[in-house]
Amino acid sequence: MTFKILPLRTFMKEQSEQKLYETFLNFSCSRNKSVEKYLRETAVRHERARISRTYLILDTEPEEQLIGYITIAMKCLNVGGEQNNEELIKKMNVSGDIAQSYLIGQLGKVDGCDKKIGEFAMDFALDVIEDASELIGCRVVRLDCKDALVKYYEGKGFSFLNKNSSGNLNRMVMVLA
Numbered sequence: 125m126t127f128k129i130l131p132l133r134t135f136m137k138e139q140s141e142q143k144l145y146e147t148f149l150n151f152s153c154s155r156n157k158s159v160e161k162y163l164r165e166t167a168v169r170h171e172r173a174r175i176s177r178t179y180l181i182l183d184t185e186p187e188e189q190l191i192g193y194i195t196i197a198m199k200c201l202n203v204g205g206e207q208n209n210e211e212l213i214k215k216m217n218v219s220g221d222i223a224q225s226y227l228i229g230q231l232g233k234v235d236g237c238d239k240k241i242g243e244f245a246m247d248f249a250l251d252v253i254e255d256a257s258e259l260i261g262c263r264v265v266r267l268d269c270k271d272a273l274v275k276y277y278e279g280k281g282f283s284f285l286n287k288n289s290s291g292n293l294n295r296m297v298m299v300l301a
């Protein structure tokens with residue numbers, strides 16, 4: 125394995141604003157522009173406000189470079205009105221239609237990277253979430269993805285819950301044992 129994780133907050137402490145800006149400007153993700161935009165425009169602000177935690181994924185060979193990132197946050201999940209997936213919903217500790225959840229808010233890799241990083245990133249994020257869950261509780265992990273990625277995330281242990289309110293994204297859920 126040639127990948128390494130660098131928490132964004134460590135990068136922010138160690139590097140100048142200029143270096144941060146240049147590094148993120150070089151991060152292009154054509155398949156999902158919102159992944160590119162989040163890193164360039166929002167991740168640092170959210171890190172400072174403790175809204176989310178972003179973890180940069182570096183390739184260490186042939187030289188250290190940013191190849192992807194994953195972002196974790198907390199977000200309420202409204203399951204009101206849901207008739208499907210009752211078995212799943214039962215395990216989600218729902219109260220007043222709301223389940224507390226850990227959100228995988230972003231996951232992406234840079235254009236041109238042909239190494240598989242998804243599994244490494246997801247395993248890392250689930251380890252972080254498992255630690256947080258041990259300390260403070262909450263058993264639901266969720267993410268939103270487009271149709272093309274539903275199978276991909278099912279392969280990583282997530283189940284389809286429902287469509288978001290605009291109907292363009294699928295809400296995927298994992299319930300920790």
Ligand SMILES: CC(C)(COP(=O)(O)OP(=O)(O)OC[C@H]1O[C@@H](n2cnc3c(N)ncnc32)[C@H](O)[C@@H]1OP(=O)(O)O)[C@@H](O)C(=O)NCCC(=O)NCCS
Nearest residue numbers: 153155156159231232233239240241242243268269272276
């Ligand atoms: C999602 C991602 C991190 C997975 O990386 P990975 O584990 O290394 O795996 P791959 O890049 O090979 O992608 C896995 C499969 O998903 C497909 N895929 C990935 N992102 C996709 C997208 N945005 N739209 C459509 N298909 C996509 C790939 O074509 C690939 O399909 P294949 O197995 O038939 O070849 C990476 O593909 C990526 O950065 N995608 C663009 C950003 C994105 O869409 N993030 C997900 C937000 S929910």
